[in-house]
Amino acid sequence: MRELIYFVAVTLDGYIAGPQGEYDAFLMEGDHMAPLMARFADTLPTDFAEAQGVSQTRELIDTVLMGWNTYAVGGVPSPYRHLRQIVFSRSRTAHADSLEVTASDPREVARGLKEEEGAGIWLCGGGALAATLAPEVDRLILKRHPVLFGRGIPLFEAHSYLPERFALVENTVFDSGVMFSEFVRVREG
Incomplete structure:
Protein backbone atom coordinates (compact mmCIF):
# COMPACT_ATOMS: atom_id res chain seq x y z
CA MET A 1 0.00 0.00 0.00
CA ARG A 2 1.22 3.50 -0.84
CA GLU A 3 2.03 5.95 1.95
CA LEU A 4 0.68 9.46 2.43
CA ILE A 5 3.75 11.53 3.33
CA TYR A 6 3.38 15.01 4.81
CA PHE A 7 6.71 16.59 3.87
CA VAL A 8 6.86 20.27 4.73
CA ALA A 9 9.04 23.11 5.99
CA VAL A 10 8.02 24.34 9.43
CA THR A 11 9.22 26.97 11.89
CA LEU A 12 10.23 26.19 15.44
CA ASP A 13 6.87 27.57 16.58
CA GLY A 14 4.91 25.29 14.23
CA TYR A 15 4.04 27.42 11.20
CA GLU A 29 20.81 28.18 1.29
CA GLY A 30 23.00 26.11 3.56
CA ASP A 31 24.36 22.62 4.09
CA HIS A 32 20.82 21.17 4.25
CA MET A 33 20.13 21.95 0.57
CA ALA A 34 22.31 19.23 -1.04
CA PRO A 35 20.72 16.40 0.99
CA LEU A 36 17.27 17.90 0.28
CA MET A 37 17.92 17.92 -3.45
CA ALA A 38 19.40 14.41 -3.37
CA ARG A 39 16.84 12.53 -1.27
CA PHE A 40 13.73 14.61 -1.90
CA ALA A 41 14.32 15.75 -5.48
CA ASP A 42 10.74 15.01 -6.48
CA THR A 43 9.47 17.60 -3.97
CA LEU A 44 11.23 20.37 -5.90
CA PRO A 45 9.21 22.32 -8.47
CA THR A 46 9.95 20.90 -11.91
CA ASP A 47 11.36 24.12 -13.37
CA PHE A 48 13.68 24.64 -10.37
CA ALA A 49 14.98 21.07 -10.53
CA GLU A 50 15.62 21.37 -14.26
CA ALA A 51 17.49 24.67 -13.77
CA GLN A 52 19.64 23.06 -11.05
CA GLY A 53 20.29 19.93 -13.10
CA VAL A 54 18.55 17.77 -10.48
CA SER A 55 17.16 14.45 -11.71
CA GLN A 56 13.59 13.68 -10.66
CA THR A 57 12.95 9.92 -10.70
CA ARG A 58 9.55 9.64 -8.99
CA GLU A 59 10.95 6.82 -6.80
CA LEU A 60 9.93 8.31 -3.42
CA ILE A 61 6.73 10.02 -4.58
CA ASP A 62 4.75 10.19 -7.81
CA THR A 63 1.68 12.17 -6.69
CA VAL A 64 1.30 15.50 -4.87
CA LEU A 65 -1.77 16.78 -2.99
CA MET A 66 -2.22 20.51 -2.39
CA GLY A 67 -4.82 22.92 -1.15
CA TRP A 68 -5.65 25.77 -3.52
CA ASN A 69 -3.64 28.39 -1.60
CA THR A 70 -0.52 26.21 -1.63
CA TYR A 71 -0.95 25.63 -5.35
CA ALA A 72 -1.49 29.34 -6.06
CA VAL A 73 1.67 30.44 -4.22
CA GLY A 74 3.86 29.10 -7.02
CA GLY A 75 2.22 31.27 -9.65
CA VAL A 76 2.72 28.68 -12.40
CA PRO A 77 0.02 26.49 -13.96
CA SER A 78 1.79 23.20 -13.26
CA PRO A 79 4.49 23.52 -10.57
CA TYR A 80 5.18 19.78 -10.24
CA ARG A 81 4.46 18.61 -13.77
CA HIS A 82 6.78 15.61 -13.26
CA LEU A 83 4.18 14.34 -10.74
CA ARG A 84 0.45 13.69 -10.78
CA GLN A 85 -0.89 16.87 -9.13
CA ILE A 86 -4.21 16.99 -7.29
CA VAL A 87 -5.41 20.36 -6.00
CA PHE A 88 -8.38 20.57 -3.65
CA SER A 89 -10.80 23.46 -4.09
CA ARG A 90 -14.55 23.75 -3.76
CA SER A 91 -14.82 26.82 -5.99
CA ARG A 92 -11.82 27.19 -8.29
CA THR A 93 -10.61 25.50 -11.45
CA ALA A 94 -7.29 25.35 -13.26
CA HIS A 95 -6.14 23.70 -16.43
CA ALA A 96 -2.64 22.34 -16.96
CA ASP A 97 -0.99 19.09 -17.89
CA SER A 98 -0.87 16.56 -15.02
CA LEU A 99 -3.01 18.85 -12.84
CA GLU A 100 -6.41 17.86 -11.47
CA VAL A 101 -8.56 20.24 -9.43
CA THR A 102 -11.24 18.51 -7.40
CA ALA A 103 -13.93 19.34 -4.87
CA SER A 104 -13.98 15.69 -3.72
CA ASP A 105 -13.48 14.71 -0.09
CA PRO A 106 -9.69 14.75 0.46
CA ARG A 107 -9.82 11.69 2.76
CA GLU A 108 -11.66 9.64 0.15
CA VAL A 109 -9.21 10.75 -2.54
CA ALA A 110 -6.21 9.87 -0.32
CA ARG A 111 -7.66 6.46 0.56
CA GLY A 112 -8.29 5.71 -3.12
CA LEU A 113 -4.77 6.76 -4.08
CA LYS A 114 -3.28 4.55 -1.37
CA GLU A 115 -4.95 1.54 -2.98
CA GLU A 116 -3.40 2.25 -6.38
CA GLU A 117 0.00 1.03 -7.54
CA GLY A 118 2.81 3.53 -7.38
CA ALA A 119 5.21 5.45 -5.21
CA GLY A 120 4.35 7.63 -2.22
CA ILE A 121 1.76 10.40 -2.14
CA TRP A 122 3.10 13.77 -1.00
CA LEU A 123 0.90 16.07 1.03
CA CYS A 124 2.48 19.41 0.16
CA GLY A 125 0.15 21.68 2.16
CA GLY A 126 -1.58 23.68 3.52
CA GLY A 127 -2.60 23.61 7.13
CA ALA A 128 -6.34 23.11 6.58
CA LEU A 129 -5.82 20.26 4.13
CA ALA A 130 -3.24 18.72 6.48
CA ALA A 131 -5.75 18.80 9.32
CA THR A 132 -8.36 17.10 7.14
CA LEU A 133 -5.88 14.44 6.01
CA ALA A 134 -4.14 13.97 9.39
CA PRO A 135 -5.82 10.59 10.06
CA GLU A 136 -4.48 9.34 6.70
CA VAL A 137 -0.87 10.54 7.12
CA ASP A 138 1.52 7.57 7.34
CA ARG A 139 4.83 9.44 7.38
CA LEU A 140 5.65 12.94 8.59
CA ILE A 141 8.87 14.56 7.38
CA LEU A 142 9.51 17.99 8.85
CA LYS A 143 12.17 20.38 7.63
CA ARG A 144 12.37 22.41 10.85
CA HIS A 145 13.96 25.80 10.27
CA PRO A 146 15.54 27.83 13.10
CA VAL A 147 13.09 30.71 12.73
CA LEU A 148 9.95 31.89 14.51
CA PHE A 149 6.97 33.38 12.68
CA GLY A 150 4.85 34.14 15.76
CA ARG A 151 1.68 33.61 13.76
CA GLY A 152 0.62 32.29 10.39
CA ILE A 153 -0.52 29.02 8.86
CA PRO A 154 0.00 26.19 11.36
CA LEU A 155 1.40 22.78 10.48
CA PHE A 156 -2.07 21.38 11.19
CA GLU A 157 -5.02 23.70 11.60
CA ALA A 158 -7.45 22.85 14.40
CA HIS A 159 -8.82 19.36 13.97
CA SER A 160 -11.24 17.11 15.78
CA TYR A 161 -9.78 13.62 15.83
CA LEU A 162 -8.28 11.58 18.60
CA PRO A 163 -4.57 11.95 19.39
CA GLU A 164 -2.33 10.12 16.96
CA ARG A 165 1.14 8.79 17.78
CA PHE A 166 4.18 8.91 15.54
CA ALA A 167 7.60 7.36 16.16
CA LEU A 168 10.82 9.13 15.26
CA VAL A 169 12.80 7.14 12.67
CA GLU A 170 15.44 9.69 11.70
CA ASN A 171 16.63 13.10 12.79
CA THR A 172 19.39 14.96 10.97
CA VAL A 173 20.70 18.30 12.21
CA PHE A 174 22.64 20.53 9.84
CA ASP A 175 25.11 23.33 10.60
CA SER A 176 22.56 25.72 9.07
CA GLY A 177 20.31 24.92 12.04
CA VAL A 178 17.77 23.16 9.83
CA MET A 179 16.64 19.75 11.09
CA PHE A 180 15.07 17.00 9.02
CA SER A 181 12.90 14.94 11.36
CA GLU A 182 11.12 11.88 9.98
CA PHE A 183 8.31 10.10 11.82
CA VAL A 184 6.08 7.13 11.00
CA ARG A 185 2.60 6.56 12.33
CA VAL A 186 2.36 4.05 15.17
CA ARG A 187 -0.42 1.65 14.23
CA GLU A 188 -2.40 -0.09 16.95
CA GLY A 189 -2.46 -3.89 16.95
Whole structure:
Protein backbone atom coordinates (compact mmCIF):
# COMPACT_ATOMS: atom_id res chain seq x y z
CA MET A 1 0.00 0.00 0.00
CA ARG A 2 1.22 3.50 -0.84
CA GLU A 3 2.03 5.95 1.95
CA LEU A 4 0.68 9.46 2.43
CA ILE A 5 3.75 11.53 3.33
CA TYR A 6 3.38 15.01 4.81
CA PHE A 7 6.71 16.59 3.87
CA VAL A 8 6.86 20.27 4.73
CA ALA A 9 9.04 23.11 5.99
CA VAL A 10 8.02 24.34 9.43
CA THR A 11 9.22 26.97 11.89
CA LEU A 12 10.23 26.19 15.44
CA ASP A 13 6.87 27.57 16.58
CA GLY A 14 4.91 25.29 14.23
CA TYR A 15 4.04 27.42 11.20
CA ILE A 16 4.39 26.39 7.54
CA ALA A 17 3.87 29.96 6.30
CA GLY A 18 3.30 33.44 7.61
CA PRO A 19 -0.14 35.08 7.97
CA GLN A 20 -0.28 35.99 4.26
CA GLY A 21 1.25 32.71 3.08
CA GLU A 22 4.79 34.09 3.03
CA TYR A 23 7.61 31.59 3.33
CA ASP A 24 10.67 33.69 2.42
CA ALA A 25 12.15 33.45 5.95
CA PHE A 26 12.86 29.73 5.44
CA LEU A 27 16.54 29.10 4.74
CA MET A 28 17.03 28.47 1.01
CA GLU A 29 20.81 28.18 1.29
CA GLY A 30 23.00 26.11 3.56
CA ASP A 31 24.36 22.62 4.09
CA HIS A 32 20.82 21.17 4.25
CA MET A 33 20.13 21.95 0.57
CA ALA A 34 22.31 19.23 -1.04
CA PRO A 35 20.72 16.40 0.99
CA LEU A 36 17.27 17.90 0.28
CA MET A 37 17.92 17.92 -3.45
CA ALA A 38 19.40 14.41 -3.37
CA ARG A 39 16.84 12.53 -1.27
CA PHE A 40 13.73 14.61 -1.90
CA ALA A 41 14.32 15.75 -5.48
CA ASP A 42 10.74 15.01 -6.48
CA THR A 43 9.47 17.60 -3.97
CA LEU A 44 11.23 20.37 -5.90
CA PRO A 45 9.21 22.32 -8.47
CA THR A 46 9.95 20.90 -11.91
CA ASP A 47 11.36 24.12 -13.37
CA PHE A 48 13.68 24.64 -10.37
CA ALA A 49 14.98 21.07 -10.53
CA GLU A 50 15.62 21.37 -14.26
CA ALA A 51 17.49 24.67 -13.77
CA GLN A 52 19.64 23.06 -11.05
CA GLY A 53 20.29 19.93 -13.10
CA VAL A 54 18.55 17.77 -10.48
CA SER A 55 17.16 14.45 -11.71
CA GLN A 56 13.59 13.68 -10.66
CA THR A 57 12.95 9.92 -10.70
CA ARG A 58 9.55 9.64 -8.99
CA GLU A 59 10.95 6.82 -6.80
CA LEU A 60 9.93 8.31 -3.42
CA ILE A 61 6.73 10.02 -4.58
CA ASP A 62 4.75 10.19 -7.81
CA THR A 63 1.68 12.17 -6.69
CA VAL A 64 1.30 15.50 -4.87
CA LEU A 65 -1.77 16.78 -2.99
CA MET A 66 -2.22 20.51 -2.39
CA GLY A 67 -4.82 22.92 -1.15
CA TRP A 68 -5.65 25.77 -3.52
CA ASN A 69 -3.64 28.39 -1.60
CA THR A 70 -0.52 26.21 -1.63
CA TYR A 71 -0.95 25.63 -5.35
CA ALA A 72 -1.49 29.34 -6.06
CA VAL A 73 1.67 30.44 -4.22
CA GLY A 74 3.86 29.10 -7.02
CA GLY A 75 2.22 31.27 -9.65
CA VAL A 76 2.72 28.68 -12.40
CA PRO A 77 0.02 26.49 -13.96
CA SER A 78 1.79 23.20 -13.26
CA PRO A 79 4.49 23.52 -10.57
CA TYR A 80 5.18 19.78 -10.24
CA ARG A 81 4.46 18.61 -13.77
CA HIS A 82 6.78 15.61 -13.26
CA LEU A 83 4.18 14.34 -10.74
CA ARG A 84 0.45 13.69 -10.78
CA GLN A 85 -0.89 16.87 -9.13
CA ILE A 86 -4.21 16.99 -7.29
CA VAL A 87 -5.41 20.36 -6.00
CA PHE A 88 -8.38 20.57 -3.65
CA SER A 89 -10.80 23.46 -4.09
CA ARG A 90 -14.55 23.75 -3.76
CA SER A 91 -14.82 26.82 -5.99
CA ARG A 92 -11.82 27.19 -8.29
CA THR A 93 -10.61 25.50 -11.45
CA ALA A 94 -7.29 25.35 -13.26
CA HIS A 95 -6.14 23.70 -16.43
CA ALA A 96 -2.64 22.34 -16.96
CA ASP A 97 -0.99 19.09 -17.89
CA SER A 98 -0.87 16.56 -15.02
CA LEU A 99 -3.01 18.85 -12.84
CA GLU A 100 -6.41 17.86 -11.47
CA VAL A 101 -8.56 20.24 -9.43
CA THR A 102 -11.24 18.51 -7.40
CA ALA A 103 -13.93 19.34 -4.87
CA SER A 104 -13.98 15.69 -3.72
CA ASP A 105 -13.48 14.71 -0.09
CA PRO A 106 -9.69 14.75 0.46
CA ARG A 107 -9.82 11.69 2.76
CA GLU A 108 -11.66 9.64 0.15
CA VAL A 109 -9.21 10.75 -2.54
CA ALA A 110 -6.21 9.87 -0.32
CA ARG A 111 -7.66 6.46 0.56
CA GLY A 112 -8.29 5.71 -3.12
CA LEU A 113 -4.77 6.76 -4.08
CA LYS A 114 -3.28 4.55 -1.37
CA GLU A 115 -4.95 1.54 -2.98
CA GLU A 116 -3.40 2.25 -6.38
CA GLU A 117 0.00 1.03 -7.54
CA GLY A 118 2.81 3.53 -7.38
CA ALA A 119 5.21 5.45 -5.21
CA GLY A 120 4.35 7.63 -2.22
CA ILE A 121 1.76 10.40 -2.14
CA TRP A 122 3.10 13.77 -1.00
CA LEU A 123 0.90 16.07 1.03
CA CYS A 124 2.48 19.41 0.16
CA GLY A 125 0.15 21.68 2.16
CA GLY A 126 -1.58 23.68 3.52
CA GLY A 127 -2.60 23.61 7.13
CA ALA A 128 -6.34 23.11 6.58
CA LEU A 129 -5.82 20.26 4.13
CA ALA A 130 -3.24 18.72 6.48
CA ALA A 131 -5.75 18.80 9.32
CA THR A 132 -8.36 17.10 7.14
CA LEU A 133 -5.88 14.44 6.01
CA ALA A 134 -4.14 13.97 9.39
CA PRO A 135 -5.82 10.59 10.06
CA GLU A 136 -4.48 9.34 6.70
CA VAL A 137 -0.87 10.54 7.12
CA ASP A 138 1.52 7.57 7.34
CA ARG A 139 4.83 9.44 7.38
CA LEU A 140 5.65 12.94 8.59
CA ILE A 141 8.87 14.56 7.38
CA LEU A 142 9.51 17.99 8.85
CA LYS A 143 12.17 20.38 7.63
CA ARG A 144 12.37 22.41 10.85
CA HIS A 145 13.96 25.80 10.27
CA PRO A 146 15.54 27.83 13.10
CA VAL A 147 13.09 30.71 12.73
CA LEU A 148 9.95 31.89 14.51
CA PHE A 149 6.97 33.38 12.68
CA GLY A 150 4.85 34.14 15.76
CA ARG A 151 1.68 33.61 13.76
CA GLY A 152 0.62 32.29 10.39
CA ILE A 153 -0.52 29.02 8.86
CA PRO A 154 0.00 26.19 11.36
CA LEU A 155 1.40 22.78 10.48
CA PHE A 156 -2.07 21.38 11.19
CA GLU A 157 -5.02 23.70 11.60
CA ALA A 158 -7.45 22.85 14.40
CA HIS A 159 -8.82 19.36 13.97
CA SER A 160 -11.24 17.11 15.78
CA TYR A 161 -9.78 13.62 15.83
CA LEU A 162 -8.28 11.58 18.60
CA PRO A 163 -4.57 11.95 19.39
CA GLU A 164 -2.33 10.12 16.96
CA ARG A 165 1.14 8.79 17.78
CA PHE A 166 4.18 8.91 15.54
CA ALA A 167 7.60 7.36 16.16
CA LEU A 168 10.82 9.13 15.26
CA VAL A 169 12.80 7.14 12.67
CA GLU A 170 15.44 9.69 11.70
CA ASN A 171 16.63 13.10 12.79
CA THR A 172 19.39 14.96 10.97
CA VAL A 173 20.70 18.30 12.21
CA PHE A 174 22.64 20.53 9.84
CA ASP A 175 25.11 23.33 10.60
CA SER A 176 22.56 25.72 9.07
CA GLY A 177 20.31 24.92 12.04
CA VAL A 178 17.77 23.16 9.83
CA MET A 179 16.64 19.75 11.09
CA PHE A 180 15.07 17.00 9.02
CA SER A 181 12.90 14.94 11.36
CA GLU A 182 11.12 11.88 9.98
CA PHE A 183 8.31 10.10 11.82
CA VAL A 184 6.08 7.13 11.00
CA ARG A 185 2.60 6.56 12.33
CA VAL A 186 2.36 4.05 15.17
CA ARG A 187 -0.42 1.65 14.23
CA GLU A 188 -2.40 -0.09 16.95
CA GLY A 189 -2.46 -3.89 16.95
